[in-house]
Amino acid sequence: MKDNKLNQLSNESDVSSPKLDGKSTAVKVGIDLGTSRSAITTSKGERMVMASVVGWPKDAISAKVFGHRVLVGDAVLENRMGLKTCFPLADGNLAFTQNAGDQKETLRKAGLHLFTALRQAAKAAEGQSVHAVIGAPAEATRENKQAIIDLAREAGIDGVMVVSEPFAVAYALDALEDAMVVDIGAGTIDLCRMAGSLPNAEDQVTIFHAGNHVDARICELLREQRADIQFSPNMIKKAKERFSSVVDTNKRALVTFPVNGRPTEVDITDQIQTAVGELVPHIVDGIQKLVSTFDPEFQHRIRSRVIVSGGGSQVYGLQEALEKGLEDLGGGRVMIVDDPVFAGSQGALKLALEMPEEYWEQL
């Protein structure tokens, strides 16, 4: 959320949409609402990714230190010692829809702050409308989609449409026919087969064994095998993002952890590889489910164009591992998208831009 970070990210974009005249036209945005990170791409050419987390100062002193009543995004992770943190999304859905009482209200507020931060990232001029297409998990419930719409509107986003996240990725790549998209996130892995029409429930699968599950598994394996080392889930997450691989490589995952307070380099290659490798059978099962229930005449087509996106697609060797897994299904070809972090938000923006203006007006 820092401006310099936002600018840096926007400079990385080589496929940006045209900048429209902000006075007469609403800013269109595409949002990939993720359990761990949310990405936004705007028609002004801006794009940024932020941690989906909200933090409140623990006490008056920390409030004075931070100078804000509420923090959203990466700043929360950086300053979490002085904050009460709250992740408004769980398993890809807005968590407040699955809770009750005070916790529900806290989670709802956190969700609202997250949407407010995303709206601010759109950098709309004063009085300018913001129209957003927001990606939700493939099997998100209607209740959750409605919650997304309500919170987004409450946060000042004027027009909101919700779309299945893997569909947004497919739309970004023009892979609307004969393809399957696998979007590997922290909370969910969403699969969607594309057959030239808007995917329905039968065309989509959500797997809850995703990135967060991998983190938890690495922690579990480390506790079992190296009880002496001290670590936090965030340290494990960073190590996983840096070293994740499903194949044997010479590159070792050497991470520095405190052992009795002394920084010690520990090799956690095997733990990471084991935990990440456990994702593959789940993804292959999901693909198999969608392929086997498809028209038998065209099954080979979607099998031969499996597109993998999301942060999890960056696992080293995943393409080969999935292709190997698909051999039992008669083989298949797997492609990893070039821009995994923003593929979803880019697709959502594309939908927002190509959606006829009268539709937005009706909304």
Place this chain on the structure above:
Amino acid sequence: MSAESNTSENDGKRGQIHNVDELRNKGIQKVRVVGESQLKEMAREAAARAVLELAQELKVSEEDRRSLVGRAQKQILDGDPGPLPQIIPHPVSKPDAQVAQLPDEEQVEESPAALGLQEQEMLIQLSKLISKDWRSELATVRDSHKSQVDRLEMRIEELTRALRVTDQVLTKGGESVVNPASKLKPFDNKKEELLDQLFQANVALREISASHGAGSLSADSEEGRMS
């Protein structure tokens, strides 16, 4: 061969052989000099290991496998391979080559170093395995290239589209931006349909929300999985 050897005419094609002093002058401090006999020994050991690995894939009895491996390794490690019957001409360099015609039985019996029929059969299988490895290797490379080409094509399409729209914005100004959906593309009609369906789905979502109210939504959540 040693590192002190001079370069020959063909070295340019295979890689260069450098003088040790020359390498040291270039800053390479540690140079291990390997003798010709050492190299031969290493090559023999590698070949013996390869035979062992390939033999594991043969569908023959354990006894036959041991016999074949023992004989092949003995010939390799003794340093005098002797005249082996040529079963497939250049099986490795020509992955698609068909198995060559076997020498007839008389020829086999006449040759002092010739192998028995069963052993020949095993060698044929070995040769097939080697060429099969090559085929799968080539197929993998082809697939990988094709996948790269596909991704690049998608990327080019995306970049071209962005460039076209940006061009229009620059030439005609922000107000006359042409909706990218109006561009002539193969998916245009399908896209229009998709956008319409998406809009209708979102309208339906709102209508249901308005008619049910927040209180009754939980009960409907199962059927609410949407498009």
